[in-house]
Amino acid sequence: MRLFEYTALQIKEKIISGEIRPVDLTKQFIEQIKNIDPHVQAYLSIHEDEALKKAAQIQKKIENAENVGFLAGVPIAIKDNICTKGLHTTCASKILRNFIPPYDACVVKRLKEEDAIILGKTNLDEFAMGSSTENSGYKITRNPWNPEYVPGGSSGGSAAAVAADLSIMALGSDTGGSVRQPAALCGVVGVKPTYGRVSRFGLIAFGSSLDQIGTFTRDVKDAALLLQVIAGHDFHDSTSMPVPVPDYLREIDAGVRGLRIGIPKEYFSAGLNEDVHNALKNVLRKYEQLGANVIDISLPHTEYAVAVYYIVANAEASSNLARYDGVRYGYRASKSNGIVDMYCRTRSEGFGNEVKRRIMLGNYALSSGYYDAYYLKASRVRNLIKGDFDGAFQKVDCIICPTSPVPGFKIGERAKNPLEMYLSDIYTIPANLAGIPGISLPCGFSKEGLPIGMQILGKHFEEKKLLQIAYAFERETDFHRKKPVLKFSLTQK
Amino acid sequence: MKIGKKDIEYIAHLSRIELSETEKETFVCQLSDILSYIEKLNRLNTEAVKPMSCTVNATNVLRDDILESSLSLEEAQFNAPATKGVFFKVPKVIE
Amino acid sequence: MEYEVIVGLETHAELATVTKLFCGCSTKFGSEPNTQVCPVCLGMPGVLPVMNKKAFEYALKAAIALNCKIDEFTNFDRKSYYYPDLPKNYQISQNYYNLGVDGYMDICVHDRINRVRIHNVHLEEEAGKLIHPEEAGADYSLVDFNRAGVPLLEIVSYPDMRNVDEVESYMQTLRKILLYTEVSDCKMQEGSLRFEASISLRKKGAEKLGNRVEIKNLNSMKSVLKAIEYETKRQADSLDQGETVDRETRLWDEVNEKSARMRSKEEAQDYRYFPEPDLLPVVVDGKWLDEVKVTIPELPLARKQRFIEVFKLSDYDTSLLVEEKILADFFEDCIKIVDRPKVFCNWITNDLLREVNERKLDIHHLPIRPYQLAALVEIIEKGAISSTIAREVFSEMVQTGEAPQAIIEEKKLAQISDEGLIEAVIVKVISGNPAVIEDYKKGKKNALTFLVGQVMKETKGKANPKMVNELLQRKIDA
Numbered sequence A: 001m002r003l004f005e006y007t008a009l010q011i012k013e014k015i016i017s018g019e020i021r022p023v024d025l026t027k028q029f030i031e032q033i034k035n036i037d038p039h040v041q042a043y044l045s046i047h048e049d050e051a052l053k054k055a056a057q058i059q060k061k062i063e064n065a066e067n068v069g070f071l072a073g074v075p076i077a078i079k080d081n082i083c084t085k086g087l088h089t090t091c092a093s094k095i096l097r098n099f100i101p102p103y104d105a106c107v108v109k110r111l112k113e114e115d116a117i118i119l120g121k122t123n124l125d126e127f128a129m130g131s132s133t134e135n136s137g138y139k140i141t142r143n144p145w146n147p148e149y150v151p152g153g154s155s156g157g158s159a160a161a162v163a164a165d166l167s168i169m170a171l172g173s174d175t176g177g178s179v180r181q182p183a184a185l186c187g188v189v190g191v192k193p194t195y196g197r198v199s200r201f202g203l204i205a206f207g208s209s210l211d212q213i214g215t216f217t218r219d220v221k222d223a224a225l226l227l228q229v230i231a232g233h234d235f236h237d238s239t240s241m242p243v244p245v246p247d248y249l250r251e252i253d254a255g256v257r258g259l260r261i262g263i264p265k266e267y268f269s270a271g272l273n274e275d276v277h278n279a280l281k282n283v284l285r286k287y288e289q290l291g292a293n294v295i296d297i298s299l300p301h302t303e304y305a306v307a308v309y310y311i312v313a314n315a316e317a318s319s320n321l322a323r324y325d326g327v328r329y330g331y332r333a334s335k336s337n338g339i340v341d342m343y344c345r346t347r348s349e350g351f352g353n354e355v356k357r358r359i360m361l362g363n364y365a366l367s368s369g370y371y372d373a374y375y376l377k378a379s380r381v382r383n384l385i386k387g388d389f390d391g392a393f394q395k396v397d398c399i400i401c402p403t404s405p406v407p408g409f410k411i412g413e414r415a416k417n418p419l420e421m422y423l424s425d426i427y428t429i430p431a432n433l434a435g436i437p438g439i440s441l442p443c444g445f446s447k448e449g450l451p452i453g454m455q456i457l458g459k460h461f462e463e464k465k466l467l468q469i470a471y472a473f474e475r476e477t478d479f480h481r482k483k484p485v486l487k488f489s490l491t492q493k
Numbered sequence B: 001m002k003i004g005k006k007d008i009e010y011i012a013h014l015s016r017i018e019l020s021e022t023e024k025e026t027f028v029c030q031l032s033d034i035l036s037y038i039e040k041l042n043r044l045n046t047e048a049v050k051p052m053s054c055t056v057n058a059t060n061v062l063r064d065d066i067l068e069s070s071l072s073l074e075e076a077q078f079n080a081p082a083t084k085g086v087f088f089k090v091p092k093v094i095e
Numbered sequence C: 001m002e003y004e005v006i007v008g009l010e011t012h013a014e015l016a017t018v019t020k021l022f023c024g025c026s027t028k029f030g031s032e033p034n035t036q037v038c039p040v041c042l043g044m045p046g047v048l049p050v051m052n053k054k055a056f057e058y059a060l061k062a063a064i065a066l067n068c069k070i071d072e073f074t075n076f077d078r079k080s081y082y083y084p085d086l087p088k089n090y091q092i093s094q095n096y097y098n099l100g101v102d103g104y105m106d107i108c109v110h111d112r113i114n115r116v117r118i119h120n121v122h123l124e125e126e127a128g129k130l131i132h133p134e135e136a137g138a139d140y141s142l143v144d145f146n147r148a149g150v151p152l153l154e155i156v157s158y159p160d161m162r163n164v165d166e167v168e169s170y171m172q173t174l175r176k177i178l179l180y181t182e183v184s185d186c187k188m189q190e191g192s193l194r195f196e197a198s199i200s201l202r203k204k205g206a207e208k209l210g211n212r213v214e215i216k217n218l219n220s221m222k223s224v225l226k227a228i229e230y231e232t233k234r235q236a237d238s239l240d241q242g243e244t245v246d247r248e249t250r251l252w253d254e255v256n257e258k259s260a261r262m263r264s265k266e267e268a269q270d271y272r273y274f275p276e277p278d279l280l281p282v283v284v285d286g287k288w289l290d291e292v293k294v295t296i297p298e299l300p301l302a303r304k305q306r307f308i309e310v311f312k313l314s315d316y317d318t319s320l321l322v323e324e325k326i327l328a329d330f331f332e333d334c335i336k337i338v339d340r341p342k343v344f345c346n347w348i349t350n351d352l353l354r355e356v357n358e359r360k361l362d363i364h365h366l367p368i369r370p371y372q373l374a375a376l377v378e379i380i381e382k383g384a385i386s387s388t389i390a391r392e393v394f395s396e397m398v399q400t401g402e403a404p405q406a407i408i409e410e411k412k413l414a415q416i417s418d419e420g421l422i423e424a425v426i427v428k429v430i431s432g433n434p435a436v437i438e439d440y441k442k443g444k445k446n447a448l449t450f451l452v453g454q455v456m457k458e459t460k461g462k463a464n465p466k467m468v469n470e471l472l473q474r475k476i477d478a
């Protein structure tokens, strides 16, 4: 097995035992990124010096037989909308091209404390607004399984980095599916925790009531490991909850015997790709074989989720992004005539079209005379959607459905029609609206050879159960072990 | 819901975004499409439903009034596009 | 045409917390610009607010003191507008759920109590400070964010005031309440207490109000009153000439004592309020409410009325006493020791205030303690010193902080109550003033006063005046 292909748990063991030296490992990953990433375009910046420095520190600790952290020497990539002290954090936006945060996000602090090695920052749709990573202000990330396809989004860079062995794990953020959907499209495991499970402090806000930092890993156990480190209450995030964090790896093999799995009929309706549908049928068969009970349920307000989401997320975004005004940090238009003109030019030159569209949509929904009809209405329907899940979870322990209605789409295919792009997230958005956790894991391949993801949704703060359910499937299958054969020609740079 | 050029100009101004004439046209079409899609919410009678803007069920997250360290002036101004002495500098503001 | 002026006030008071509303930066006034800032109050990408409990309780305290209805559930909203001193380009404020609503404040105008209704009281964050350079032709402005994020209380009155006297009383009473409850230091020169007035006119006897004009940039109570007078005249002139008054925001120009249309506010404001998703609601249960309630002292107007009723003090004297909470507290502490309200009232309103003014002392650091003044009064009451001597002792106490008894002994100021000693002096005075004695015997009663004065002079004021009076009269009449 190539060094890059180990899981974090395996790497950690080898590092602690001295079999692999953190500095060597880090060097090899940096080398790999330099060779391969020009074709994948997963990274926006590589933190070579910092990573090697950290690796040397850990190596010294191990040589001196000192205690090391939970993620000792494990390489990780971070989505570039999560603040890293002293290192560029751009949100893939021109408006933050030169921004260097003076502080670490809570999750970054925790990763550092646990001795993870941050390799670099990954590409995303600008301000995490998108489902394909095509909206990046800097580059288009390609799907390692087929460079003509998008890696999904908005955390496409993180998903592609893990899939292409350019990191062992990665962090992303999920506002409407931005971790789960790219995880599905890239054939890796993606976890969106419960809203309030992981601190948002240092995550550059898009839709504040929906945003949650999530994980990309090669398998479910690594997801448990990484979630263990980033989960938990943080004083700086009022919406992070002081709910105890269980040991996610303990009893991860508890199995699913007797478990009630809900199948929402609304997620298997017209528009679902046949390959995806078939993959999901196999999933359910497998779970039944493992002793779970599959129960049909209904989440009747599902069809309204996208509409609600595009009001709520964009209303919040319109105000979250008002701070990019060229006064305290970030880009400022070089020429302007007075303060208002400076604002307008800065923002027009600094933001991409999708961001502008969403800011305007959000401002429209909040503007005088429209608040009740849009924002308030959406907030009410949001409650109905949450009610659907509350009702369902009285009958079932979890819900299983596809992560994405299609196995993937080509670069440029949906870029022209924003609404069509928005509908890519139809299966992932409801979990964000309800604040519940979700996990996406590989469960098959399409005819074209693209990975297919299944999604497991659970009750608030029941990530542990989701990981157990996911692991029960994963250990019976080998979809997660399949690796893309990188077919990049050098001209595709 | 159809929106017109006037609406786009108004919300572009609220958003502090400048649009060219072609951009205005594109946005009129795109936002109209999205808004018509959103219209579907009106099929639901939500009079009796409470609006929900947050999914966590908690209240009263408060901190004690205890001093913490601030940034240094240098750190505060580090990312600033323009400064003058100890201040941030902006184009003239007319009140 | 005769018009009636209708005034409502919006008051902003910075709360007296140590740290800002949503971060741990200091609220100290007057530091070097941009040194009391952090990622949170600079509105950097990725930061989140965490509510200062003390600020919330101060706001609650003020709302209760202003007789507001306190709903159990409070939430915060974002108010969006672009301004370079507003780091996030939205202000965390309250719109859909205010901390307190439907309150009132009683004010006293020309000895009559008027009630001004309070529309709402809410908590929000302060903006930074924008500085316009004075150099000619400067094409830039400067920003200091030290103040950004300081907790700010907004108190919105109904348009219940009809003249400048009422407005003045409203401002003074509100200031006193905020000082009494110790939620704000109310230093207008530091901007921690600010007013905005909305002024409209209507024809005497008419129902319909004219268009409302808001006046900003009022830096002192005096400018509020001047601006109202100016606006009243300006609007009346317009109406008399058949023009209409525009609904607008105007800026007060302190130097020229004029108001002028605010250019940046020409466009209608569209604040796009929506619930702040980064903060959770605050629920004020009965227990918490009670805990805050007990920290509210008796407020100035109530205290004044009690002083008048219980201690039979004059309206004027009580006004002086309650003007500063510390004086009224001082007074009450004194009468707990010696029950002579009128005596203490005089000492405080005359002598103590004079000392404070003459020596330019800070009223919050009075040079004397209640038990010390009480000790002095006790000595006077016993007749051990005269009131003239007492003033001398008091002055000495203020200067040295020494106990009155010690001063009296050291300076040998004790009153002479020895009959023999006083008689000896009287004999001397009588023999030295035969003409005055003649006058007295002819019935000129005030001749006696002169003689008493002479005796006091001889004894350097230490003779017991009552005894001098009696003995003198007995001697002459004999």
Ligand SMILES: [Zn+2]
Pocket: C020, C023, C024, C025, C036, C037, C038, C039, C040, C041, C042, C149
């Ligand atoms: Zn701060």
